[in-house]
Amino acid sequence: MTSTIAASETVESMTAPDAALAIETRGLVKRFGTQLAVNDVNLSVPRGSVFGFLGPNGSGKTTTIRVLLGLAAATGGSVRVLGEEMPDRLASVLPRIGALVEGPGFYPFLSGTANLHRLDSADRFASPATRTARVKAALERVGLSHAAGKKVHAYSLGMKQRLGIANALLMPRELLVLDEPTNGLDPQGTREVRTLVRSLAADGITVFVSSHLLDEIELMCTHAAVMSVGRIVAQGTLDELRRTGEVYVRIITPDDDLARAALAELGIAAGYPVGGRLSALLPDPSIAPETIVSALVAAGARVRGFDIEGATLEDRFVALTGEGFDVAQ
């Protein structure tokens, strides 16, 4: 998926574009100076899917989105959005897309309503006759009706974020591109966004949503891609991503040092505990659970909880993008 060799790529780009895809990139490259922010990305976002776009900070998610929307020119590769070649057909494709890119951007000296009027008037296909009604409906949909007349400089972070989502919903869309839509939202807002995304998806709208919040993605997406250092390292349905045959052991213990040593004896490498829980990939799924437990007990680790389960999205994410906390580039 990631290391497409040159030959297979040529074959790929010569095959007919897939009409069932809302977004399709082939060998997409975006370079900033010497840095490859996006490196040979082949995205395939099926129509009607809720597609999670995952990746650590600086992995190139926003940059990819900017190129998809024609804000930045690709250094190489091809992009098709809603079946149209980009950026040639930008003017006819963009009205069919609603987007939130790298946080909201508004005029602080205008009210929420006035801001949406302003941005709506930029869209030549948006009818001025229905503008007031559409703005009102969009504000209602994100729960901002009561703050609609307030100047945006008096909005909180989450209110601005909601206004940004309202802007994406001003017109009926075929594709929504949401870059970290739940950033800064309260739990109610996060739930609302989730419900909103589900209801949009139920209407047949494709939603492409980037996030770091894996539980979010797990709760609302049907498909996902994981980016790391400018490349896509995994892509597919959520089940495909999780179903890797990998089995994890989870241990609740206060003696994580002892437990780690005991696990190491069995050839199991455990990381550091998260929320009092040790989690480790079983290199050999046939190791019997009781073997592990007795090894732990023999080593003097107090085992207060024990479980063996399949990979979560978080396991996959960490396995794919690395444990390290430092930004990669």
Added chain:
Amino acid sequence: MSLNSVSTARSVPETDTGPASPSGGSLLRSELIVLFRRGRTLAMLGALAAIPIMIALAIKLSPAKLSAAKGPPFLDQVSNNGLFLVVTALLISLPLFLPLTIGVVAGDTIAGEASLGTLRYLLIAPAGRIRLLLVKYAGVAAFCFVGTAVVAITGTLVGLAFFPVGRVTLLSGDTVGIGEAIGRLSLVSSFVFVSLLGLSAIGLFISTLTVVPVGAMAATVVMSVVVQILDALPQLGWLHPWLFSHYWIDFADLLRQPISFASFGENALLQLGYIVVFGALAIGRFASKDVLS
């Protein structure tokens, strides 16, 4: 290099030849509303309105008659005829105050939207890059018009209120009635308005180069000052006809009998040249620019 050719081939992302639609003029209307409802714009217009008022007060309150040789031309005539207040106020505003306000408005056009983060949302609306530039330039031109009109109209009102008004003696010595004089003042105001259009185009271009609006504003104002200094250096005579400020003070030609439109025409042509050149540069730059703010 093939990668480069790919990126230049994609560098003009859209043309503005999309289907005409009923809402084509909405963006311009919205631009004008945002521009003229903004506190900063209103403050600048207020400051421009204060110029004729300050001049009138200075003349009223000064005890002795100033000799004609000192101070700006026309100043000594104001106390005889209030309509000369308009000419004096425009003459004083043109080199500095008007370019200052236009630097602010023109420098803010693209860089201001970029720094607010609204530029990306306008572009994905989609406003169309070239359409957005045209609308932005129209906004600055509208500000030039309103700014000049504010100086001229307050000048007229204050002149009528504070000073005697009668038949006006032109620079050529002929006298004309008030109706004709008002006509001449409108021509002078149009001349000043047209004079500002070249600088506006420069400001628009500078604004596409940065995401820091204050930088673009300052650079535009500095341009206007530098060009006027160059225009004042006799050693650079060969350059003078090409400087956008070259004809600025020639509006006096409109106050002679018979009236001469030669400098009006030359000025308009020069400003048009600036609009074409810097408009093309702005389009060339902005159409291919990565919007990363």
